[in-house]
Amino acid sequence: MKSYGKLALGIIATWFIVVLSTSALHLFRTDANHAGVAYAVAALAPVALFSVWFAASEKFQELVFSLNPRTLTAVQSWRIFGFLFLLLAANQALPAIFAVPAAYGDVFIGLTAALVAWKLATPEHRTFYIFWQGLGLTDLIMTIILGSTAPLLSPGGPSMNVMTQLPLSLIPTFFTPLLLIFHVASIAQARQWQTQRQTQYREHLPASA
Numbered sequence: 001m002k003s004y005g006k007l008a009l010g011i012i013a014t015w016f017i018v019v020l021s022t023s024a025l026h027l028f029r030t031d032a033n034h035a036g037v038a039y040a041v042a043a044l045a046p047v048a049l050f051s052v053w054f055a056a057s058e059k060f061q062e063l064v065f066s067l068n069p070r071t072l073t074a075v076q077s078w079r080i081f082g083f084l085f086l087l088l089a090a091n092q093a094l095p096a097i098f099a100v101p102a103a104y105g106d107v108f109i110g111l112t113a114a115l116v117a118w119k120l121a122t123p124e125h126r127t128f129y130i131f132w133q134g135l136g137l138t139d140l141i142m143t144i145i146l147g148s149t150a151p152l153l154s155p156g157g158p159s160m161n162v163m164t165q166l167p168l169s170l171i172p173t174f175f176t177p178l179l180l181i182f183h184v185a186s187i188a189q190a191r192q193w194q195t196q197r198q199t200q201y202r203e204h205l206p207a208s209a
Contacts (some may be wrong), residue, residue, distance in 0.1 A: 082106025
């Protein structure tokens with residue numbers, strides 16, 4: 001399991017180096033009409049790979065289930081910096097149709113993440129925990145959808161080009177998919193809690209005569 005964990009960490013580190021290098025070399029830049037598509041592909045491809053790996057490998061499932069749910073949840077606190085999207089929109093650097101909902105959604109999740117990690121990341125609060133994780137997951141997905149369709153929804157407004165340049169390019173290429181993966185992993189863990197509780201309940205039932 002330790003070697004498998006090192007492999008996963010190595011993949012994450014390599015992923016970060018690749019997207020950082022790609023952005024530094026301006027390989028992620030594109031014209032205004034395709035910036036939204038690039039945003040969506042960069043954000044969703046790692047999540048798709050994670051889902052395939054999780055479905056195909058029992059060892060990877062064990063690794064995911066062994067992660068600390070409080071840590072996975074507390075990391076979402078960084079999303080409080082989503083308010084920066086509002087500042088960029090105010091300066092015509094991002095389309096408001098993307099920046100406003102993305103900012104408010106991220107700030108809400110960021111402000112509540114610590115409380116959820118401390119109080120709700122337990123089997124006893126499983127339903128509320130999954131609900132909150134679902135909210136965070138939905139917020140990120142909606143952000144990706146709005147980011148990829150902003151050129152169509154607001155053709156006369158600012159483009160998404162700033163999200164394809166450092167340092168903001170690290171958001172769609174690394175941080176958004178990583179936080180999406182953390183939400184998916186947290187929900188998978190919480191679903192496992194129910195299975196474990198049912199198994200423990202059956203083990204404590206008196207044997208039938």
